[in-house]
Amino acid sequence: MRMVAATVAYDGTDFYGYQGQRTFRTVQGDFENALEKIFKEKVICHGSGRTDTGVHAYGQVIAFKVPNDRMTVQNVKDALNSVLPNDIYIRELKEVSLKFNPRFMAKKRIYHYYIYTGKQPNIFMRNRVWWFPYDLDIEKMREAAKHFEGEKDFSSFKTGNDERNPIREIKRVRIIRTSKDMILIRVEGTSFLKRMVRNIVGSLAKVGTNTWEPQRIKEIIEAKDRSKAPASAPPEGLYFYRVMF
Template sequence: MKRFAAVVAYDGTDFFGFQVQPNQRTVQGVIEDALFKIHKQEVRTDAAGRTDTGVHGYGQVVAFNSSLDRLSAETMKDALNANLPADVYVRKVHEVGKDFSPRFHAKRRIYHYYILNTPEPDLFKRRYTWWFPYQLDIEKMRQGAKFLIGEHDFAAFRTGKDDRTTIRTITSIRILRLKKDVILFRVEGISFLRRMVRNIVGALVRVGTESLSPETVKLILESKDRSKLPSSAPPQGLVLYKVLFNEFET
């Protein structure tokens, strides 16, 4: 029995999130369908994160056991891609130890969020960016982001039911203007609560429009009250960009 870890990219637009759900098209579901075709039996998968409906992946990591000992990591990659739909692609496959868990062995997770900051929308970018036509002050957004760095109780930045601890560590938030029309939020941390990155972006955008002061981000964080938070950023701009492990390079 071998255990593999696949680095998976996907366009999340036409998926009902990552995690398997009854009677819904999900990323995990189509991966497990592909594994069934390869193995002629059910193969369960574990993932580094659960992305919501409409959220994309570039460096999602999915682990599974395989009874096909003759298959190398490269052959497994080819077999998966031959059986996956056009909106999912396996970028790499690594053979890993029997106890490898993409969720618990992950050292850091990096999310990218893209805003199209132009007066008019671009229909060819609408699936992968949040079109925001108003002026944004990047320096003020960076000032607000500084209050979120480190270990904090992020209860105010959680959406929905989540029984896990709300104590989380963000190691870095970078806000960059790419060319003239796209703003990138790069958020790096150990782990995240449900919709936490989108809530962070939503708050910082309000700072960028001067609807909130940078210091208000600190007050929202300290309140631990979700009702104090502005609206969440929409899903289509978010990408699970990379997950870092000691075991291999993604």
């Protein structure tokens, strides 16, 4: 019996998030269904992080055991890509230790968030970016982003019944204008609370429109009160980009 880790990309538009659920279509559910088709038995998989409804991934890592010792790693990858739906694709597959668990062994997770600021919607990107047709002050957003970096209590930036420890470490936040109408927000951290990245983006947008001054971010973090922060940015612009072990 071998353990392998798959680097997986998926379009989250039609998924009710990553984590398996009985009554909704999920990435984990479709992935385990594909494994069962190939190996004729139930195979449990473990992801490196959970994505919400509508959130995409480019570098999700999913680990599972291979019941068939005769199949090579390439055989397993090809077989899975042949039966997975067309909105999930395995980019890479490699053998790992039997003790490997991508969720608990991840050292850094990187998320990308795309904001499209064009004055008219681009219908071909409607499920891929946040259409935000307003001018954004990149320099002020960068100044505000520095307040997120470091180990802090992010109670103001979690959503719902997330009872996990709110102390999280954000290693870096970068804000890059990739084209005239496209802004990329790259958030690097060890782990994140529910909707934490989307809540961070929503706050940075407030700064970018000059509704808030950059210092307001520091005040909201120190308040440890979700009601002080704005609504979450929509899921369409968020991508689980990479995991580092």
